[in-house]
Amino acid sequence: MSYRINRNCQNPGHEEKYMAKKIRTVFYCTSCGHESAKWLGQCPACREWNTMVEAPAPAAKTAGASVGAMSMSHPGARRKPVPLSDVEETGEERFSTGFAELDRVLGGGVVAGSMILLGGDPGIGKSTILLQAAGNMAAAGLDILYISGEESLRQIKMRGRRIGEISDRLRFLCETDLDAIAQILQEEKPKLAIIDSIQTMYCAQVQASPGSIAQIREATGILLRIAKESGITFFLVGHVTKEGSVAGPRVLEHMVDAVLYFEGDRYASYRILRSVKNRFGSTNEIGIFEMRGDGLAEVPNPSEFLLSGRPLNTGGSVVTCSMEGTRPLLLEVQALVCRTGYGYPKRQSTGTDFNRVSLLMAVIEKRLGIPMSQFDAYINLAGGIRQTEPALDLGIVLAILSSFKNTPVDDRMVVFGEVGLSGEVRAVSQVQMRVQEASKMGFTSCVLPRSSMRRLEAPEGMKLIPVGTLAELGNLL
Ligand code: TYD
């Protein structure tokens, strides 16, 4: 859905409609949520261009209507500043979702009373993963309420049947009116509530259609207040726009405690859960799932999964190792280099940074004297995974060289390292873990930066091949 409203108001009914009802409108920045009385080409807060959209102003704020007011519920009672040493420490209560992959992405389970936003393209499996997680938590004895504004109870039941037995502690509600939801939440006091999706929720006080910026802001604000007051944990489902942000203003991302994205190729079965914000944990963990006929299943060994079906003894295929948070991932880099048919060589990269690939090709041209500018090049990280870590550089370069020379590399070899502009191979972090993972997966040799060799213990049966420059790498072929 697009929120861009024509600022010239060429729609003749538009002004009358708002005039008649005397609705004040304001402009919000879709990038940072900055509010302004008039339209601006550039947001003064985040400096983004063309992000201001018009929306009806929120109803006059009553006490506690805004999130900020939450902490000031007694306007008369003034709070005093305190040193941290006076603050009582209560260990945060966490509970498991029954999915180790999801727990890890959340930083070790769900923090009670927190609000987690789960974004992703339609059909990627957001409702499925939350239904399964809710089922697991209900089976563990927690009271869960699943509120759907998108599907009927019958549709949910159909999905539930694929997943299997669901405990009666998990209950469902089809409702989009936030006032009703707030009341039910206060009566029922579930341990955890799932709102599927925040875009369908509707708050009667706000004169705007569901899914609009004003509605999403208000709805999230109300739920956030309930979360903080009653300690109910919330999972919000949010749809993602083409630009990749959760539909509605970025402000939604600022309000919640954690933002997870569920991504993957719709036509492939694996799904990657990534955290882009987490107040209670690290943001560079990923969880890998596989969509099956009976719901989502965890993939405990992603390297094996990502390398399955790898072509052996083919030029242009190289296995590299990247770190995702604390986990090493073995990936296959594929390159296809062929003479260009046009004056202008074509370059394409899937799964990795296009500019980085162009840069590496320029380094190859300059430092190895290979006329890359006469060749088209296509780079792909197999398995639909996205990675931009510089440690992939060496693998990308070797894949390009291997395809260019049409010479396969040893398929029991892993290659990683960062490449600098003068063709030097630079050290990367967590070398020991990467080498260990390669060894665990049955690889027998590893090409790595010479400067990373210090304090490195080679696992048994693993041959380490240090390289210092691209020229040395070229000699490997
Ligand atoms: P869904 O969770 O409805 O997606 P979202 O809430 O993100 O829009 O997932 C829908 C897709 O998942 C749909 O294309 C069917 C597929 N699916 C399976 O392949 N297996 C299953 O067991 C389930 C429940 C869904």
Ligand code: MG
């Ligand atoms: Mg859904």
